[in-house]
Amino acid sequence: MTRRGPIVAGxxxxxxLAAMDGTIVATAVPAIVRDLGSFxxxxxxxxxxxxxxAVFTPIYGRLADVYGRKPVLLAxxxxxxxGSLLAGVAWSMPALIVARAVQGVGAGAIQPITQTIAGDLYPLARRGRISALLSTVWGVSALLGPALGGLLSEFGLWRWIFLLNLPVGIAALVMITVFLRESVERRPGRLDLLGGALLCAGVVAVMTGLQSSDWRAVLAGLALLAAFLRWERHVPEPVIPPWIWRDRALLGSFLxxxxVGMVLIAPTLYLPVYAQTVLGAGAVAAGAVLAVQSIGWPLAAAGxxxxxxxxxxxxxxxxGLALIVVSTVMFALLTPxxxxxxxxxxxxxxxxxxxxVSVSxxxxxxxxxxxxxxxxVTGGVVFFRIAGGAIGTAVFAAVANASLLSSGAVASVDEVGGALDLAAGEAVRAALAAAVHHVFLTMIVVAVLGVLAVLVMPSRRETAEGGGEAGDVVPAD
Structure with missing residues (x-):
């Protein structure tokens, strides 16, 4: 194995680790609540x-350009x-929430910096393959997360969901520390603390407002983000450099x-529910249906x-967006x-x-x-994907909930879970089928908007593959 091999393995x-921890907790809800309470x-x-x-992804991306990839990824x-250790020994639900936030702060560095290092290690012609490999790892891990979380929880071992991160993470740290070398020309500059604070506050306000339908929080978050953009034009080392927004190619990539984030989240949330409650599939079969998505993704990304x-x-x-539009129409044509x-x-x-779409x-x-x-720019791409998923979660949930309530089959959305367990739950199942259908119709709109967004990019453009003198990532001898 070449010296690049251990780096790529790390x-x-x-x-x-970062991908699995985003989904592994979902199936552990009963076990965790039974031990810690506070449902x-x-x-x-x-x-x-x-x-x-989401908040720390662009911050880490900027730090990697100033201080180098390796120290930022290791940090x-x-x-x-x-955070994983704290979550594994959490004594209460608030303590677990704090530990998860600490995990998220660290995870904000992992995806953008790993992709950035991959971009440094390989030339343009081979970069798509390594990006496809890392995307495959992300997709498969995210899908395996719920199954592993459910398995550990079933045997009363939910704390090992977090503790198992330690040996795997330490192995990754060792590989990166030993085999990855980079020469970085340190540039003087200070961390833009106020800009980071404005970005954090704005993103948190917008995302929590969307998830709770609190439009005052959304407006407050947008105001904070506007203040962030204005502030970034006047600082020497901005978190998100203003030149990013003036570049059509970069703006199209971000949008x-x-x-991608929005279209990915809808089938992830609603296809297994539809397969089980409407099509009558078992839990394993429903999971397999969604897993097929993780087969199509790496196959297309590799080419x-x-x-x-x-x-x-x-x-x-x-x-890619044309295929997504076709798939959303296919989803919308699903029937019982x-x-x-x-x-x-x-x-x-x-x-x-x-x-x-993701690789290109x-x-x-x-x-x-x-x-x-x-x-x-890598941090920007990853940030927009995460933010798109968060916004998509709120939008699709709002569509599904509105459809369920308008059906008259339930008085509140919380009744759906219990009603589906009853033998006489056909009305609720029909209402749920209609709700998921409306989600899939909304996916068509999102996919078409994605086509319009990517059209912002110029059709052809010379790349800037120089610039390696400032800092090159190389395998260790």
Missing amino acids: LMLSTA SLFPWVLAAYMLAQ GASIFLA GSAA AHRLYMRYGFRDTALA ASPLVYAGACAFVNGAGLGL CLVGAQSMVGWERRGA
């Missing part, structure tokens, strides 16, 4: 992780492992990544480099009489489209800048 382990607070166990990760992974090297990043992303295989076909086409947007953004700016 990046894969780091990516798997009403449990949603914050998921939200705290996601919000912290983020160490914070993540500290395309946001569309994306051939398309963007020949046709360009924008046209490759548009081809549809075979389970058809639902799997919908997921496969959707995954293939997501694979093309990421590698396209990285290729437009040199080493000294690659961390910032």
